[in-house]
Amino acid sequence: MTGTRVGSEVERDVLGAIRRPGWRWLLGLAVSGLLAVLLHVLWGALIVRGLGLTGLNNPVGWAVLITNFVFWVGIAHSGTLISAVLFLFRARFRTSFNRSAEAMTVFAILVAGMFPLIHLGRVWVFYFLLPYPIERLIWPNFRSPLPWDVFAVTTYLIVSVVFFYVGMIPDLALARRHLPGLRGRIYAVLSLGWQGTGEQWRHYARLYLFLAAFATPLVASVHSIVSWDFAVSIVPGWHTTIFAPYFVAGAILSGTAMVLTLSIPMRRWLGLEAHMPIDHYEGIAKILLFTSLLVGYTYVVEQGLSLYGPSPFERDQYAFRAFGPYRGLFWLMVVCNAILPLTLFLRRARRSLPWLFVLGILVNVGMWTERFVLIVASLSHDFDPYAWGTYSPTRYEIGITAGSFGLFFLFFLLFSRLLPVIAITESKQALADRAGEEGTP
Amino acid sequence: MTRLEFDGREEFLARLRALVEAGTPPERIRLQMPFEVAEAAEILGERPGAVRFFALAGALAGFGTGLALTIYSVVSFPLRVGGKPIVSLPPFLLIGYLLTILFGSLGAFAGFLLLARMPSPRGLAADAELADRFVIVVEGEEGR
Amino acid sequence: MTRGGVGGGRLLVALAGAAGGFALLELAGVADGRGALIVAVSLLASVAQGTVAAAAASDLTGARWIGSVRKDLLVGARLQPLLALLFLLLWPRLGLYPWAAEPGEWLNRPFFLARNVALLGAVALLARLYADRALRGDPATKPFAVAYLFAFFVSQTLVGFDWFMSLAYPWVSSMFAFYFPVEAFYVGVAVAGLLFLARGRGGGLGARGAAAARDVGLLLFGFSVLWGGLFFAQFLLLWYGNLPEEVSFITERLADGRTRALMPTFIAACWAIPFFGLLPEGAKRRPGVVAAVSVSVLLGILAERLLLVLPGTPVGGAVLTAELALVAGAWILARPRADEPGGADAAAAAGGGK
Amino acid sequence: MKAPGPTLAAKAGGLAIAGWVAAWLLALGALAAWRGAVPLAPAQPIAFPHVVHAGRLGLQCTFCHVNAPRSPEATVPPLSTCMTCHETIALDRPEVQKLRGYVARGEPVTWTRVHTLPDWVRFTHKRHVRAGVDCSACHGGVAQMARVTRVRPLTMGWCIGCHRTRGAPTDCTTCHV
């Protein structure tokens, strides 16, 4: 194929990227693979010996494991946001990221989904959670937020997969032509025999629109529901109405941060600089800034309101967070999530990839800490002073956390080699649009 | 039966518009495009496809299923928790809402496959052609 | 600072007139007017601040729809100075607040009044700064838009916490921090929806008009979903926790006949009608439908504000109507003439960023 | 361009994914196996024919299982009960000789349970017998069985079903904790 046609170099580079493995990739694959194995081994230990291997106790019944669950679900959010919401808002910079972000979403949900299982005391009867009445005539309790989670997370997984896949169909068809032999066949099958006829495009466009329309409220609701795991309780520090928007904002914050963390090296190592321009990163940076403002705003509101009413419970709880044994983490979270991102008000910061990369990591450190503080501090200091206690994680929890990152990166590395990491067709379209505009006076 | 190919979108559209204005019946025109060009459909005066009906049907079915499942589950084995009413709508609406979205999306997807005739054996054939440029095929008598 | 193009005279008349009218109603001892002021002023706040916020946001995101009505939306900026003024009238009414009996560090008369007036003033100023630049088509609008939006968010939060939540002290709902700004935004968009109809009559709708109307419809639709979500999120948590102190807020309103009636009303008006009304494809394209929905939204918000105030505080229907009339009047008067700058072209210059 | 890359990547990827999925399937399979059922009709140390005693001779169940109406546990009879007849009757039968062997050796007989419930189910024969539930409702037609066989599922759903139709309590504490 010639380079003359609009966007053909996108096609070449992206599909070309599929071919070159490189030692970095293999090393990464090995490391993350080992971590993923570690995750499963440690989980096995928890199942066989019991959750006593963790640092959990009375009153702190949830900690690192649930923190990870919330964290990964949060990571999962940017994908659909970038794909669906930005699609509806017709934001151009979407095209550089949507594919990898969608992949990220799918993998993050897979990883996140493991944690509710890991933290179960008796995972071997997890099927009590599923809505089937067999042999017991008794159902799950749909009044509990956990079945909401089951539904929300599975729904989100399925819809994201569909969205991810549908968006990829035309590109798969392209890939098929570029790759000879078996893989070509595989891509052919995956592309369902897409040919890009007018008919197909017409329905395809509608489908994509509807998927986006469904996915957008889903994004909001999924993390709202996750937030309600805490907010429906009456635990001081958990039971507060702002949680839904607060968590959603936080999720998007961490998600976009993860997009930066992943896409900046990917851009470099797959040599896609040409197709992921800085301008697009600036767009992402703006989202990050915006959500960080919302999150910081919530911090202020929450700490402030704790002093508003007469009840001692809230007041003590928030004082405990800021000045208790967890104060270090608390202030770390404030700095990472609410202060450092403010640098993005500067255009230079928004356009500096190294800073964005670092910031992405810092923000995710901050977001992880936020969930940890929120969960652990609230539990360790609730109503009955006699029952107050403190928690610190054990090797098992730390290992499992590391393992979850391993599993996630394992998935992502595979993706970066096996599938087109940039939406080729859409990029072409975008290029065409740009060309069209420049054409018109 | 004529086959016209274009690299650029604009000339493709121009030619298409010309064809239609020249009175070529749209149903005789077949297109192939490397990416979506909304205007093409407008020019051919095609109505937005029926995918939405699938989406709608799916959504309604989902909401119904959600409510039915939850309400049936508590009525069939009523257990009092936290003093809440046996049929506690707020949480059940949530389940309904989630299934609305799930079934809606799946419905839309199914509809798409149906309408776009995919997976298409023709497309799967080894020699199937894929547009990496814009193609207009006018069937029937020779175009000028 | 420029007159913002408007015949300053007309604007002054509008502001003075409204202020005078309010003062008359409130101070000239119309007995039962007590709760009305909070409702009316809060509505004015949502309208005046919301419209400008909508304009600012669309400038930032470079949305196109704003173009044709941008100028009219920015009228809000001109009315904002009124807010600080009118709020001062609340001084004699502060007795309404349960905390007035035993004041605390945060909730006490002087600070309460001071912080709100100051904030309203600040927002008004920022609104002015932004609006002038926007109308001038000044390329350096964005920083001011951002600054304004931030102030707007804080101000609306205070409206929620101070004006309404503290009526039910010690009842707390942190959600108000998002709920009120979003509502104000919702109101702003709704006003835009109305303006489209007006412009439509005046033939001001350009070729892009239909598409723009669809965008407004889409926005309204989106906001109806967002609003519904926030509302549900808040209700679900109260319902689920069932803490006596929290749910008393709801049970009171269920006990009071008037408020019980208002509940379905405002939920329908703010969520059901916009949602189902704008669900069909075509509906969004019809300015008429969009305008109708907008009206429903505005009424819904009004109903909700009443709901928040009523159980504790009597609201004089007459006074309220009068005051709302004054607000509307002020708006009409402050409207720009057609030949003023800041039309679509300027919008294209200022907006349309990536 | 034929780099080794793609195949390598594909292999690694395929392996990793396949391994992960396989692990999960294995786990689920193990779980299913672990929930495996007890045998329906186990062999017993003495092939005691209920069909003879309860069937042909028409002995009441409670004739031997005396505790059924008065205790949570029906219990199997002590060998002395058997010996009241088998001191004199059917001495030539091999199984009876087995029985007498046990008695002679002073060794208790250890039967394999056919109808067993998990530890967390508190079932009391007394209440069921006194409520007039026929033994066969749960134990099937033992009187026709040469070797006792479990014919009822004995699952919770099955219990609940009967409790509902008979208006018996279905509160969880009836059978659990």
Next chain:
Amino acid sequence: MMDRRTFLHTLGLLTGGSALSACTPGKDRRHLVSALVPPEDGVVPGQSVWHATTCTECPAGCGMQVRLREGRPVKAEGVPGHPVSGGGLCVRGQASLWRLYDPRRLRGPQVRDGGALRAATWDDALSRVASALAEARGAGRTGAYLSGRTTGALAALLAESAPALGLEWLPRFEPFSHAAIRRANGLLFGAPEVPRLDAARPDVLLTVGADLLETFVSPVGLAAQVVAGPAGRRWWHAEPHCSLTGANADRRLVLRAGSEPWLLAWLLARVAPSARRPLPPAVVAAMPRPSIAATAEATGVAVDALEALGAALAAAKEPLVVAGAIATAAEGGLAVAGLAALLQWTLGATGRTVDLARGEGYGDVGSLLDLRALGERLERGQVGVLFVARANPVRHAPAAWRLAGKLAGATLRVGLGDLMDETLREMDVVLPLSHPLETWEELAPRRGLRELLRPAAAPLGDTRAEGDVLLELRRRAGETVAPSYQERLMAGWRARYDDAALRAYSAAGWAEEPVSGPPVGLDAGAAAELLRGVRLSPPKPGLVLVLAPSIRSFDGRSRALQLLEEVPDPLTTVTYGPWISVAPGDARRLGVADGDELRVTLGGWSAELPAKLQPGLAEGVFVVQRDVLPSFPGGMDPATGEAICALPGPGLERTGRGGRMPYLSGSPSQQGRGLIPEPIHRKETAKRASLYPEHPHPEHRWTMAIDVSRCIGCGACAASCYVENDVPVTGAREHRLGREMSWLRIEPFYDAAGGVDFLPILCQQCHAAPCEPVCPVYAAYHNPEGLNVQVYNRCIGTRYCSNNCPYKVRRFNWFDPVREAPLDLLHNPDLSARGRGIMEKCTFCVQRITAARDRAKDEGRAVRDGEVVPACAQSCPTTAIVFGDLNDAGSRIAALVKAPGSWRVFEELGTEPSVHYHRGGGEGER
């Protein structure tokens, strides 16, 4: 005269015996066993039998009934209306089952050859003892038999066996010998006895040191009496430290250690003139008359406090002064006891609330003086074979005496006991004794009271009753004696009782006989003599180390039982290991926090103990429970032979070590959260706002009421709960991590003034329980009878319920609960076992509710009020817990719940708990 079989049957030997022949293997779900013969009549497999017997964890002799299932004791409870206990059973009584099943119990005889003890057969062991006895007799060396307090049949047997075996039965050894009291009463009234107290009648009660609620003579009974005191009763307690008794008194006077004589002397002078029983002139003349100022100065008690106390005593209708324990275990302890006795006399308590005639029967108990004498005789090599039975002198003798070494002086050392201890370790022959629940026995813990002990289980090891050992030794010495101790006992009973009497005795487990004692009179001369001997010296200034007795292990004899370490110390909530209680002020001065280790030195003696802050404590006072010390650092008061327990001038320094320490309380104060609202008023009785519909409780609505004014924090309820519900006992490591499993806990809350409130917290069975709706699988739900049910087999272990429980009463099984054999036999078959990953909690002993309903159904009636008694309520010595059905309008619970001042914890959360608390108001009959 009935025939043997009926006789035995009356005694319940057969049912007991049936228990012994364990019929159906308890938990085997795979097999069924055909026994050879049916169990004896009256025994139905799968149903439990109750046995009346007696608790032996301390000398008090409280009644105890034991529940048998499948031939094993599975629960111990109090005997309602018992003359000693009044119906409760203390934390140690609950733990006595743990002693029975203790894995470390001696399973067989051991004989020393070479250096070490090694297992041996009874025959070896006994023949070795017999030959040693023979040799000694030949050499003309009389042996010595040192035993713990021994009463009733065994005392009689010993009295006759000792001489027969050429042994001298030494005065009994008890660490808490109350020697000073007995000495004083001996001097003053010629009755060297520990009087029987009636603490229920006094309207003004002053206890000096005497820890009525913990270890003093008969704590359970005294506790029951004290809380039952008349309305408006005022109870002062004076002591240097802060004991559980002090914490529960109406007013606690912090007394400078050693200043007790001042307080009592001043009081005597204050009340004597106006007293209802005037003292003889000679006595009055000899009476020391310290000025109130000097007294205040010396004791550190404020003048007005003294005034108030004096006035109250003088004005009281039924005053009572008791001094003992810490107060008499000191130099001048005799003076304290004597002054107290004189106060009792002159205030008219003696003969009314202080009964010397029907005393506690401590007459034959010795003191450290006798132990010292033994030591000297051993050194002089005058002792032949030395027996030590049921006593641990090595542990309790002052460390300076080096008693262990001196034991070598005997030709052979024979120890009888059930658990290896410091003394048995020194023995040449160790003979394992059967647990009192494995043997027949008859006790007489106080004058005129006989108590029956009968076997409830087959001996778990190759152990024997002490009586059988003695008889066997005599048999080997050529005597003809009863074939067995059991036969001997039965012969006695057959002789003593007729059919009816025996039935009654057997059913109740105890029988009272009239005791006639001469009315005691005051020996004026002796009194004057004693008063002249009173030295009022200013107490030494500076720090003081108080060696306090422990409610959990008495004098240390129960310390080996793990359950008693699992249940927290009432005042500090420390569970495992030793500690030293430090006043917050001292802690600041020493710069120690909870868990930091302190080195305590007294002369040459030193020990390292982690510190625990105790708000109620006076500065300068450090408290160690004496049983946790490796050896006894104190000395002896030569006048009385009491061990000295308040030691001046301890050295204290940080070792720098320290770390997390196993205590359970997250905060000693309520943090102003009003768990116990103060002042108590019903908070806003109007119905609370709620969005939920009312839900009905058609049949029953189980409810509990707890009287915090009756709760003394003793922890009996908690221990009872552990045993009844198989609550896992997790150990120190888990406790350090904050993973205790107790379903029921008593939260001590200190107020600013150092006063303590005890709040028992168990699952509140809320009607709008936050824990229920969050469970995804309905493992937690609200049943129609108002219980917050936890279905263990449905639980998948999300721990969400626990997170959302404001009372934090839910317990998660972090690991599989394991119990070392034979402790695994101590298991309530009515409950399903909980494995790892399952959340568990209190359900008002739902198994007992079910049992009661079952019983009622059989008898075709409704469940009666008071028929269902949860384990905690049953054991509570002070009947602070009442349980019942709120639907039953006539029930006690209904009345208590309605009573003014009844409240529920965290009522503002709208959880609508079923546990109501109140202060006073409820009258506590069982």
